[in-house]
Amino acid sequence: GDSVTQMEGPVTLSEEAFLTINCTYTATGYPSLFWYVQYPGEGLQLLLKATKADDKGSNKGFEATYRKETTSFHLEKGSVQVSDSAVYFCALSGISGNTPLVFGKGTRLSVIA
Amino acid sequence: DGGITQSPKYLFRKEGQNVTLSCEQNLNHDAMYWYRQDPGQGLRLIYYSHIVNDFQKGDIAEGYSVSREKKESFPLTVTSAQKNPTAFYLCASSPAASTAGYGYTFGSGTRLTVV
Numbered sequence: 060g061d062s063v064t065q066m067e068g069p070v071t072l073s074e075e076a077f078l079t080i081n082c083t084y085t086a087t088g089y090p091s092l093f094w095y096v097q098y099p100g101e102g103l104q105l106l107l108k109a110t111k112a113d114d115k116g117s118n119k120g121f122e123a124t125y126r127k128e129t130t131s132f133h134l135e136k137g138s139v140q141v142s143d144s145a146v147y148f149c150a151l152s153g154i155s156g157n158t159p160l161v162f163g164k165g166t167r168l169s170v171i172a
Numbered sequence: 173d174g175g176i177t178q179s180p181k182y183l184f185r186k187e188g189q190n191v192t193l194s195c196e197q198n199l200n201h202d203a204m205y206w207y208r209q210d211p212g213q214g215l216r217l218i219y220y221s222h223i224v225n226d227f228q229k230g231d232i233a234e235g236y237s238v239s240r241e242k243k244e245s246f247p248l249t250v251t252s253a254q255k256n257p258t259a260f261y262l263c264a265s266s267p268a269a270s271t272a273g274y275g276y277t278f279g280s281g282t283r284l285t286v287v
Contacts, residue, residue, distance in 0.1 A: 093275045102178075102262055102278035110273045148214070150275070157222060157269035159205055159230070160276060164214035 061086040061153040065163035068146075072139055072170050080134040080166045082123075082149035091152040092116075092125055092132040093160070098145045106134075106147070139170045174199045178263050178279035185250075185257075185286050193248045193282045195263035203269050204246035205276065208232060209260045218261075221246055222269035250284065257286045 066081040084090065091110045095103040107116030112127035121136045132149060149163040176197045185191045195204065206218040217230030221240040235254025240246055246265075250257045260283050264276035 091272045091275070095275075095278075100281075100283075102176075102280045103264075103276075104278070105275055108273075108275060152271040152273070152275065154272065157203075157271075159217055159220055160271050162215050167212075 061090065061151060061158075061161045063149050063151055063161050063163040065147075065149050065166050067164075068167040070166060070168045072168070074141055074170055074172050075138045076170075078134070078136040078139045078143070078168070080147055080149075080168070082132045082134065082163060084130050084132065084149075084151050086130075086151055086153050086161075088154040089127070090154060092123070093150040093152070094121070094123055094132070094134050095148040095150060095162075096145045097148065097165070103148060139168070141170045141172055144168055144170045176263055176265055176277055176279035178261075178282050181280065181282060183282055183284045185284065187286055188252045190252060191250050191257075191284065193250070193261055193263075193284070195246045195248065195279060196244055197246075197265045197277075197279075198244060199265060199267075199277060200243070201265035201267050201277070202243070203266045203271070204240070205264045205266075206230075206236075206238065206246070206248045207262045207264065209262060209281075215262065218248065257284060259284060 062085045093108045094106040107118040109116040109125035115124045205220040207215040219238040221227035237249045263279040
């Protein structure tokens with residue numbers, strides 16, 4: 060079945076550092092791919108998405124490119140801020156029927172000043 | 173503004189009591205979902221519903237029950253049969269059963285503590 064694998068955290072960075080959170084997937088065809096962010100004590104918010112190969116999703120300085128050849132959707136940000144500290148979830152929507160989203164286990168990011 | 177409302181935000185119950193968590197959406201979404209999140213853990217699917225009066229079990233449905241009598245509402249009951257109910261519960265919705273291209277909109281969650 061479909062699956063998502065994220066790099067394990069926690070990830071700790073200094074403010075203004077470059078961020079990469081790896082996400083790879085297993086799925087048939089061309090799934091839709093998503094990144095969600097969860098701030099402490101809150102629900103998940105959609106951060107960005109991509110629906111076809113080579114699409115780049117972007118929002119709030121974060122970017123991710125849908126790479127079919129490497130089945131990846133890595134999240135990047137050029138300069139992180141303390142306010143980016145949160146848990147980040149990669150997810151996919153498969154093409155095989157009306158099935159719920161498949162989520163990775165989440166990666167906790169801590170940014171220190 | 174459209175969104176999903178979960179209430180209450182914090183809930184305390186004694187062991188052995190059933191408790192119902194509320195989830196209401198005004199997004200006119202067809203599909204709704206319940207997830208459980210434990211500290212430092214990912215999301216685990218409890219139940220989901222694509223249309224009124226129909227729902228399916230997720231990966232950890234034992235000890236939980238749901239109803240979908242109205243499109244806007246998808247309450248979750250945590251029964252006394254759930255062995256370890258203390259957790260953070262998240263409700264989500266999507267425009268259609270197929271989440272391709274849309275993903276979910278999440279509520280802000282209910283933290284349930286059973287003492």
